Amino acid sequence: MSSIFSRGKAFFLFASCILFSACSTSEQKTEPTAPTTPAPAVATPVKAEPAPTTSQAPALPAEPATAASVLAKKQVPILCYHQIREWTARDGKVGKDYIVKPADFKAQMKMLADSGYHTILPDQLQDYLTKGTPLPEKPIMLTFDDTKLDQYTVAKPELDKYGFKGVFFIMTVPIGRPNYMSKAQIKQLSDEGHVIGSHTYDHHNVKKYEAKDWVTQIEKPTKQLEAITGKPIEYFAYPFGLWRPEAIPELQQRGFKAAYILATKRDPNDPLFTIRRIIASGYWSTKGLYNSIQNSF
Numbered sequence: 001m002s003s004i005f006s007r008g009k010a011f012f013l014f015a016s017c018i019l020f021s022a023c024s025t026s027e028q029k030t031e032p033t034a035p036t037t038p039a040p041a042v043a044t045p046v047k048a049e050p051a052p053t054t055s056q057a058p059a060l061p062a063e064p065a066t067a068a069s070v071l072a073k074k075q076v077p078i079l080c081y082h083q084i085r086e087w088t089a090r091d092g093k094v095g096k097d098y099i100v101k102p103a104d105f106k107a108q109m110k111m112l113a114d115s116g117y118h119t120i121l122p123d124q125l126q127d128y129l130t131k132g133t134p135l136p137e138k139p140i141m142l143t144f145d146d147t148k149l150d151q152y153t154v155a156k157p158e159l160d161k162y163g164f165k166g167v168f169f170i171m172t173v174p175i176g177r178p179n180y181m182s183k184a185q186i187k188q189l190s191d192e193g194h195v196i197g198s199h200t201y202d203h204h205n206v207k208k209y210e211a212k213d214w215v216t217q218i219e220k221p222t223k224q225l226e227a228i229t230g231k232p233i234e235y236f237a238y239p240f241g242l243w244r245p246e247a248i249p250e251l252q253q254r255g256f257k258a259a260y261i262l263a264t265k266r267d268p269n270d271p272l273f274t275i276r277r278i279i280a281s282g283y284w285s286t287k288g289l290y291n292s293i294q295n296s297f
Contacts, residue, residue: 065130070271073129075297076120078141078277079289080237080262081105084150087282099282102154107286112140113162115290121165121195122235126257129272140293142166143260143277145199145237147174152185159194169199169237169260172221183228190229197235198222198256206238206247214250222254236260241277248273263296 063069082098084105091099100108118136125141127133142159144151147170159166168189174180190196200206200217209217218236225233234257238247241262248270251259259273267274278296280289 067269067271070129071266071268075276076125076128076135076139076141077293077297078143078260078275079280079293080260080277081142081144081151081155081280082146083148084154096282097279100280101282102150104282104284104286105155106158108280108289109158109162109164111286111290112164119159119164119166122167122197122258123195125275126272141277143169143197143237145169145171146203147171147180147186147199149179149181149185152181152189156189156194165194167195167197167235169197169235170221170225171199171201171203171239172224173202186225186228187230190231195235196225196229196231196233197237197260198225198233199237200239203239205240205242207242207244209247214254218250219254234258237277243274245270 081100084100084102086101087096087099115138117138117140120135120139120141122141124133124135124139128135142164144155144166147168151168155166158164166189168186170181170186175186176182186196198218198221201221202217204213204217206217222233232255234255236251236256236259238259238261241264243259243261245267248259248267251273257272258275260275260277263276263278265274266276276297278292284292
């Protein structure tokens with residue numbers, strides 16, 4: 001009897017072990033498993049691990065621009081306008097060079113747009129000359145000297161029509177006088193993305209400056225324009241396009257980045273302070289202007 005009981009106890013223990021093992025296996029299968037239907041294969045992008053910082057080559061600073069590197073760059077066409085109005089009996093032969101009739105100006109802007117020109121501003125030109133920053137296709141700069149009211153009433157609407165932007169070199173003594181722009185108009189030009197530059201107090205010839213003239217003709221007018229626009233004034237146009245080497249350090253110490261002359265040669269030592277422009281003559285046809293752009297730069 002005891003033998004039968006011992007054999008039964010052993011059988012009970014053996015069966016219990018089998019049952020416990022089966023229960024443990026069943027619990028393990030309740031954990032999430034992959035779906036029975038295989039999901040579509042999706043390529044998992046492999047994220048590139050950054051190279052160890054110790055093996056990364058440091059970025060080399062850009063080579064500073066030199067006079068030679070600036071002069072080696074292809075020149076950008078820059079037009080200089082003064083008055084945009086009809087000729088009158090009082091206008092002399094020389095004076096008419098500086099007066100473009102409104103209809104001619106409108107035709108010229110249309111020609112530039114139709115020819116695929118894109119206006120650029122001084123900062124873009126500066127980056128191109130000093131850093132090699134690319135410019136848009138067929139770049140051109142449109143500049144306006146002397147603060148004349150018709151630059152606002154006639155030129156600005158035409159620029160707006162084609163999405164053009166201009167550079168207005170302001171002579172400060174006539175601001176607010178009849179036939180000249182007001183402070184509000186100058187500020188509006190600046191607010192709308194045009195650039196305001198300095199053109200002295202009263203158009204005094206830079207070649208004749210004495211010590212006090214650097215303050216009267218450049219420093220004070222620049223501060224006045226900065227107060228009007230709320231922006232730094234960093235570009236200067238020489239009256240009559242006339243300059244002298246002594247002017248360059250005077251402009252530099254007053255925060256100017258560049259200065260603009262007319263059609264004479266650039267200075268081999270400071271080409272950024274002798275950037276060339278051509279006067280858009282009142283005698284030129286639209287075709288004549290186009291040819292001058294092609295031949296002068």
